[in-house]
Amino acid sequence: MTPFTRIDSRAVVLAVDNIDTDQIIPARFLKTVSPVGLGDHLFHDWRYDAEGQPKPGFVLNQPGAREASILVAGHNFGCGSSREHAPWALAEFGFRAIVSTSFADIFRQNALKNGLVPVIVPGEIHAELIGHLAQDPSAILTVDLVSQTLALPGGQSVSFPIDAFSRECLLNGVDDTGYVLAHGAEIAKFERQRPSRIDTRNS
C-alpha cells in the first residue's frame, strides 16, 4: 500500500446521494479472481452505453477526470454490498480520497484498507464545495492526512474525522494484518478458554 500523507488534486463531482457499490462496480464484473483490472469498469453503466462507447455527458469521460485523485460524492457513498471490488476499482482508476457527508460502514472499512481516504465533511461545506467546483471544475483541493484537513479551493480548511489506528496505517502504508498476527498468543489463549462448539468438518 502506498503511504498517504497529502494530495493536491482537482476533483470529480458525482452529486448523487446513496451511490451504491453496484453502480461503482456492477456485479457482472465480480467474476474475477484478481483485484486488478477493475478500474476500467468503474461506474461502468453510468460511464458507457450499451455498445460500450463512453457516454460524453458522464463526468469520468470529461477532460481532466483522469487527472483527478479526489471524488466528491453525495451522502451515504458506497451503500449496498460488501464487495471490496468497489475501492479496488476506484483506486485503480486513480482516486485516493473521496469527499462526502457520510459513507456506508462496510465501504468505509474496505476503502481504508486500500489506501483510499474517506473524507467526511459537514453538509454545508459539502454543498459549498459542489457549488464551487461547478463554477471552477479544475480547482485544486488538498487532503492532508497529517493534519486531518481538507483545504477547499477558497482557501478555507476543514478538519475531518478518521480513527487514529487507520490514520497511522495509511500514513505508513501498512495494512493491519501484521498487527493482528502479532496477537497470536492472545488468540491462542482465547481459544483454550472458549473452545468452539462446532466443527464444520464433521456432521
Added chain:
Amino acid sequence: MTKTRTLVDKIWDAHLVAGQPPAPPLLYVDLHLVHEVTSPQAFDGLRARGLSVRRPDCTLATADHSVPTDGRPESMIEAAAARQVSQLVSNCAAFGIPCYGPGHSRQGIVHVIGPDLGLTQPGMMIVCGDSHTATHGAFGALAFGIGTSEVEMVLACQCLLQRRPRTCRIRVDGVLPAGVGAKDAILAIIGKIGVDGGAGYALEYCGSTISALSMDQRMTICNMSIEAGARAGLIAPDDTTFQFLHGRPFAPRGRAWDAAVAGWRRLPGDPGAAFDREIAIEADRLEPMITFGTNPGMAIPISSPVPDPSWITDPVARASLEKALVYMAIDIGRPLVGRAIDVVFLGSCTNGRLSDLREAASLLQGRRIHPRVRMLVVPGSREVKAQAEAEGLDRVFREAGAEWRHAGCSMCIAMNGDELRPGESCVSTSNRNFEGRQGPGSRTFLASPLTAAAAAITGEITDVRRLA
C-alpha cells in the same frame, strides 16, 4: 452492581480477544462462511504471505452467486464464473476448508444453508464476505458482512478488528394484518429510517410482532438490516429459535444441547439495558409494501402514491430521487398498482426459504400466471428444493406456468445469466433494487412473496389483499 447489557454487549464482550487503543477491539469469529466471489483474492493473499487457515473447522464454503440455476452442467457456466467456482473448490481443498460446491447435496445460498444446517447458533460471532450476513442475526448471533481484506484476516487469524457499533432497538408491536408479512415489515422499517438510517448501528428487533414470527420470517427481517445501512441486525433467541435448531446436523446434541440452551437463555439483553436509539413500529397499521425507486429505502405502502420530488428542498436529494424515477419510468403522484411487469423473481437469501415458497404457492395454487409474465422460482438451497418438491410445491409453480429452478443467488444479483433485458420490470422478492442490479437497464420492484405471486397472476403490480 454490574452494568446492564444489551444482547450485542453480551456477544461483544464474550468475543473480545484484545483491544489496546487506539487499535480497535480484536474480536474472535466463531463461524466464517465463504463463497466464490469475495474469496479468491483472500486466498491469494494468504499464499503471498505464506499463511495457513487458522480454523478450517470454523469455516465453511459454498458456491452460490454465479452458479447456474437452469440445470446446465457446471462446464457450461460462463468461463470467468466457472474459473471462480473451480478456484473456490481448489482453494478450499488446499487449505482444508469444507466446501459444498456445485453438485453437493448441501449447496445453496450461504445465508440459507448456515441456519438450515444448525451452524448458525445464538451468541455466535459470524462473518462472511457478503453484506447479507446480517441474516444470521435472527438467531441472536452478531453477524455481519466483511470485505475481502477482512476475509483474508479471518482466514489467517480467526479474528477481526472492529469498532463497536452503536445500538438501536426497533420495537414492532401488534398483529400483522392479512396479506402483510415480514418482508413488508422490514421494507416499512427501511422506508421509515432510510437507506442510511442504520449506519453505524447494530439493529435489535423486538416486540410482540417479532416474537410471533417464525425463524424464516425473522431471517427476512435481519437479512435486510444492511439495506438500512446497518451491518448487523439481531433478534434475541427464544423458544422459537431453540425449536428450530434442535436436531439440525451441526446443532449440539444430548447434554451438550441442554448446556447450550441454558447459555443461550442468558443472552437476551438485561431489563433496562440502554440503547443509543429507539424506533417503534405498529404492525397493525402496516400494508403490503413495494419499492418504487433505486434503493430499498424508496418503499411505499402499496396503496400510497409515489412521492413527488418537488417537495424536497435539498438539491442533491431532489435530483437523486428524480434520477431514480426517470430510471424506473415512474408516474409521479400515482400508486404503483396497475403498472405492467415482465418478470417475477421468487428467491434469494431474503425470501428463498421453504416458507416463502409455500406462501407464494398458496396463492398460485389452481391459478395461471399472466401470459406476458416470466416467473422464476429459485429455492435458496438444494435442501430447500428437495423439501419443496417433497411437498409438491414444484408442481404448483410449474402448473401455474412458472420456471422451477435449481438453487443459487440467481436473479438477485444476476451474475449467473439469470437476468432481465434492458427496460424490463420485475417484481422481486430479493433485497436490492439498485440500477442494473438484475441486469443492465433492469427495473426492480422489491416486494414480499405474496405480492410477487399476485403480480405474476395479474401481470401488473397488485394489492394482494384484493386477490381473494
